[in-house]
Amino acid sequence: MTIRHLKIFLAVAEYKTMSAAAEKLYISQPTVSQAIRELEEHYHGLLFERLGKKLYLTEMGKILLTRSRDLVQEFQRLDDSMVEQGKKMMLRLGSTLTVGTCLTPEIILHLEEKFPGIEVRSYVSNTQEIEEKLLKSELDAAVVEGEVQSPDLVVLPIVEDMLVLVCGQEHAFYTEKMLLKEALYYQKFAMREPGSGTRQLFEEYRKVHQIPIEISWEANCPRTLINAVLYNKALSVMSFRLLKHEIRHDKIRIFLEQNKEWNRKFKLVYHRNKYLTPVIRELEMYLHQCKKMELSVKYGWIR
Structure with missing residues (x-):
């Protein structure tokens, strides 16, 4: 499980479809599908269930959603800080x-x-x-x-x-x-x-x-x-x-x-x-x- 997996998961949770998440992230739909499948295999359970044409979070998915938002935001702050540090000559x-x-x-x-x-x-x-x-x-x-x-x-x-x-x-x-x-x-x-x-x-x-x-x-x-x-x-x-x-x-x-x-x-x-x-x-x-x-x-x- 990586930050990349979590970013894809958050996009699917927000846009409710694999195709919409793929378009938002500028990656292919099979890449999105594979990332979600790898997450589900890692946690031994389903994160989404399909109802009609949309995907909805399972109970396990809801737990991951809350934690992953915090992790991704913290990683982004760290990444921004390191990029800014790299621009600074010392x-x-x-x-x-x-x-x-x-x-x-x-x-x-x-x-x-x-x-x-x-x-x-x-x-x-x-x-x-x-x-x-x-x-x-x-x-x-x-x-x-x-x-x-x-x-x-x-x-x-x-x-x-x-x-x-x-x-x-x-x-x-x-x-x-x-x-x-x-x-x-x-x-x-x-x-x-x-x-x-x-x-x-x-x-x-x-x-x-x-x-x-x-x-x-x-x-x-x-x-x-x-x-x-x-x-x-x-x-x-x-x-x-x-x-x-x-x-x-x-x-x-x-x-x-x-x-x-x-x-x-x-x-x-x-x-x-x-x-x-x-x-x-x-x-x-x-x-x-x-x-x-x-x-x-x-x-x-x-x-």
Whole structure:
């Protein structure tokens, strides 16, 4: 028994003949007859009895009539709602914290201008949590800075980024032009939480070069880390893109890693079975426009 069966049944009940119901529904009379016969076989009883040239409901038919009207109306409301939803453009966009702070607002603004009426739902977290949501189909696409582990996800490195060491004006490193790695030993650091791409890249660097540090701050908020640098003499390692305001006002000094071990790319990520909507394709095109990074500031080096 299907909704189609019930619609045919309601038409026969209303118009009293198979031919009239068939004409109303734009289907053949044998199709109507077959649908009614299948319903009667399914319920093991007659739904109509013929008196003269018209069909009249039996007691079983009257019970089905009341229930089927409600079901068909509810199905129609559901169908209308889903069709309307299908017309509405929506993107569930994931971003890691660095990307969400420095790039996602621009992305959303661009997509809203390109697709008037679009609804963009933004979710910001670390790379690990973003990956989990992509695998559960809770996000359509994401832009992340960390390493993605699952082979079920497509990863497209696009936007250039780099980590920098940052210190405030009160720190002893502020006037330095060159730092040796050994200068970082046992320094106080404000660090991102485990699971973040920034933390992962710096921890790999520390492990390779055997650099012991003291983690005095740990937070998942870039602004918290910047404040720890500005007011608490902590060092931090974060994306250059997060520091443009502080650099412009000479509140901090940044140091680049000489061998480019801290260079990375923000990546567009989506499930390998994901249908690429025009919105996702536009997102990829826009990221290519953002790929270059301007570094026209004074900085020191770490070697």
